[in-house]
Amino acid sequence: MKKLILILLASLSVLSTQVQASEGGVAWDKFPSAKLTDVASLQNGAKLFVNYCLNCHSAAFMRYNRLRDLNLTEDQIKQNLMFTTEKVGDTMKIALDPKQAKEWFGGTPPDLTVIARSRADIGKGSGADYLYTYLRSYYRDETKATGWNNLAFPSVGMPNVLWELQGQRTAKYVEEKDPHHHGEVVHRFAGFEQVTPGTLTPVQFDDTVADLVAYMQWMGEPAQNHRVRLGVWVLIFLAFFSVITWRLNAAYWKDIK
Incomplete structure (x- = not known):
């Protein structure tokens, strides 16, 4: 009986820790789910993925010929989306050496085939919500090795690969009294400040990120709409x-x- 009680207490402790973790950090923005049924958005998302993500991240469980489900012909796939292989039946692998990647970024970039499904959090939202928030939360931070930081993933090792589209910005923080610890001060996030403009307006950038996230969500389960x-x-x-x-x-x- 004593052993059972200890097991129950340990389980409750783990559950409490998970709940606190889900409640901490920045709130996730809602991903525009209508993008998942918009073929043009998914096609643009595939193009963005190949150009901005496939340099460092692989999608080893996704074959190029599956993009035919997005109304793309094999010729369109070969001419516009295939840079690492010549066979349309190959998977989306990359030539980046994992050892070099770990040396440059501090860790091996994860495979992105099912990243949208794996990032879901019951307390915060879907994996698409997380990715949509994460990719729009970068800001300049010269204290980091890459020169970038992320509000949704503090001290992230990945730099902002979309910075040319979004532009460069910094995060603003204000000092407030800590309500839980008397006499201590906490820094509360108070928004972003644009330093240099990007090639897209903020609205256009959000729409572009939504296309990219829609493709990554679709890639995790291409048959989901069917x-x-x-x-x-x-x-x-x-x-x-x-x-x-x-x-x-x-x-x-x-x-x-």
Whole structure:
């Protein structure tokens, strides 16, 4: 009995830690989910992924020919999206040496095939929400090795690869009294300050990031839109069939007392 109580207390402690972790940090912005059914957005997201992400990150479980599901022909895929291989049936691998990557960035860049699915947090939102927030939360920080920091991922090793589109900005903080510790001061985030403009306006940049995130969400499960549509029809069929079964059952037993 004593051992059981200790196990329960340990479980509660771990759960409490997980809840606190989910509540900490910056709140996640809502990803515009309509992008997931917009083929033009997904095509643009695939282009952005190849140009900005596939240099360091692989997508080793995604084949180029699967992009035909986005209404792209093999010629379009070869001419516009394939830079690391010549075979359209190959996976999205990269030539970056993991040892060199660890040396440059402090860690090996993760594979991004299912990154959107793996980053979901019940307390904060979907993996797409996280990525949409993360990619829009970079700011200049000269105290970091890369010169960049991120509000959603403090001290991140990855630099801001989209800085030319977004421009450069700094984070503003204000000092406030710590409500939990008397006499101590905390720094509260008070917004970003644009230093140099990017090639896109803030609205255009947010829309571009949404396209990129939509593609990464789609890449984690290319059949998800088909699965959702099929699921709706299955539920409609089951509801209709349930009504028929109910009436047949009533007709069968009506003369039996």
